Amino acid sequence: MFGDMMGMMNKLKETQEKVEATKERLKTVLIDEQSSDGLLKVTITAAREIKNISVSQELMEDKEQLEDYLVLTLNKAITRATEINENELAAVAKDGMPDIPGLDMFK
Template structure:
């Protein structure tokens, strides 16, 4: 009984370690998104840190379009990051929670 509990605690610690490692990996995964047929290009990490925003200078005179394209590109990048985060966390948790079933 205690051997099973000890094994389960060890596996929980492994799962926690795997999740922490996955979180670190998310900082290195770059996601690119664009809108306005490439007038706005955004790069973020899978942990949702904005790394780069490129704006075509033709947009600089149209504040409303610039704002709209930024919102579209950022929302797309965040959606992609969310999906990658879900996948990475599921893999990390599964690796650490293999109870031999």
């Protein structure tokens, strides 16, 4: 039984290291999103860090419209980044979980 417990602890530690490595990798995965008309473009990482915002001169003339574009486009980008982030981390966590009877959190 002690050997099984040590094996599980080692697997959990290994999984934690993989999760941390995945989090670091997600900081380098870039996601590009743009408004439907292409006047605003944003780039964020899968770790949800904004890397770039490109605004058409046309939008600079209307503050309220620019604000609306920013909110909508950033929210779309953040949603995509969150989906990628959660899927990647869930896959790593599921893959590394020890097989404990009755504990099927990721199934």
